[in-house]
Amino acid sequence: MENYTYNSLTLQLEGLRVTKTNKYPMFIFLLLSYVFILFANVGIVVLIWTERSLHQPMYLLFCNLSINDVMGNSLLVPRVLADIHVPPSERLIHYYECVMQAFTAHMFGTNAHTVLMIMAFDRYVAICNPLRYSTIMNHKMVIKLTVSAWGVAFVLVGILLGLTIRLNRCRTMIMNPYCDNPSLFKLSCENVFINNIYGLTFTVALLSSSIGSIILTYYKITAACLNSKSKSLNSKALKTCSTHLCLYMIMLVSGFVPIALHRFPQYAEYRKISAILFNIVPGSLNPVIYGLQSQEIHKCLSNIFHIRKVKPTFDL
Numbered sequence: 411m412e413n414y415t416y417n418s419l420t421l422q423l424e425g426l427r428v429t430k431t432n433k434y435p436m437f438i439f440l441l442l443s444y445v446f447i448l449f450a451n452v453g454i455v456v457l458i459w460t461e462r463s464l465h466q467p468m469y470l471l472f473c474n475l476s477i478n479d480v481m482g483n484s485l486l487v488p489r490v491l492a493d494i495h496v497p498p499s500e501r502l503i504h505y506y507e508c509v510m511q512a513f514t515a516h517m518f519g520t521n522a523h524t525v526l527m528i529m530a531f532d533r534y535v536a537i538c539n540p541l542r543y544s545t546i547m548n549h550k551m552v553i554k555l556t557v558s559a560w561g562v563a564f565v566l567v568g569i570l571l572g573l574t575i576r577l578n579r580c581r582t583m584i585m586n587p588y589c590d591n592p593s594l595f596k597l598s599c600e601n602v603f604i605n606n607i608y609g610l611t612f613t614v615a616l617l618s619s620s621i622g623s624i625i626l627t628y629y630k631i632t633a634a635c636l637n638s639k640s641k642s643l644n645s646k647a648l649k650t651c652s653t654h655l656c657l658y659m660i661m662l663v664s665g666f667v668p669i670a671l672h673r674f675p676q677y678a679e680y681r682k683i684s685a686i687l688f689n690i691v692p693g694s695l696n697p698v699i700y701g702l703q704s705q706e707i708h709k710c711l712s713n714i715f716h717i718r719k720v721k722p723t724f725d726l
Contacts, residue, residue: 416580421508421597423501423584425493426682437494443690444487450697451476454707461710467532467547468650469707472700474525474556475657479693482518485511486588486689493587508589509575515590516567518689522661523620524559526654530627531555533651538634566612573605587682624658653703657696664688 428436455476458464489511493501503511532555536543570591577598586593595605631651665688671681701707 417578418582419505421503421505421582421584421589422499423493423503423587423589425496425498425501425587426490426686427498427679428494433494437491440487440491440494440686440690443694444483444491447479447483447487447690447693450701451480451693454697454701457707457710464706464710466706467552468529468536469704470552471525471529471532471555474559475522475529475696478518478521478525479689479696482514482521482689483693485514486686490587490686503584503589505579508584508594509571511589512574512591512594513567513571515588515689516570517563519665520563520567520616521560522665522692523616524563526658526661527620527623528555528559529654530624530658533654534627534631536650537631566616570608570612573608577602577605587686621662624655628655649703653700656699657692660695660699661692664691 426436455473458469458473489503532547535546539546571594574591574595577595577600579597580599581597583597584593585596591605591609595602628651664684668681668684668688671677671684674681701711
């Protein structure tokens, strides 16, 4: 039997099939989206860290989401932008760069769930235990929640990619606009049963814990609001929880669309585009939605721009 295993370190990315007509509109759209993601998310993080009034658990935990959006898009969008102007046969990528890209892509998706879960816990404590909020959600708890969110994601994704890089490769074509775990283990001619089982278990466990915790959290928050006669509590819950739930739904829908399109091979190009939008859409909307709903962020921004506007100028 002929042996096809050769473990080439040079892989080829299929990428997006762009024509001369849609090449430049696609490039401009992705470039502007990426610039906006960087500007908005980095701006939010800098604002929260520099303004003492925003040093609250709610905003500090949100910084994790902004950092995750910047990280996920920075190792994806620039590569896609570069490949748009390169013929498909010349879209080459080194195997180790591909593994790093896959690791980042899965860290982005996993972190989105774990971070939104700890943000849901923060909202639960704030609304259901307002008198103990400052005691429970102290700086140590914020650090523990942050480390746990990133640590769990790192371990789960590390095992996922570890099972893949142990395989020998007999193919070189990545059937995707960027590298991910399935496209990597499909390069192998070996038995990938363990990879499929762990990948399925990993996905089911993550989605079950994520969706389950959100449903349980909002059930308890709803019960607390119904039992409370405080209009201020209900108003606070509506504002903060609607924002958080909106972010969660955007992330969830953006993730389910490419998964659903996998079942329709005739829509392969739409699947590729939706896989890219899974990073771009949440990364663009998260800072906008959170910024628009937060009165404290509004105040800080208006104070900054007002000071700059009224700052006196001296003629020499």
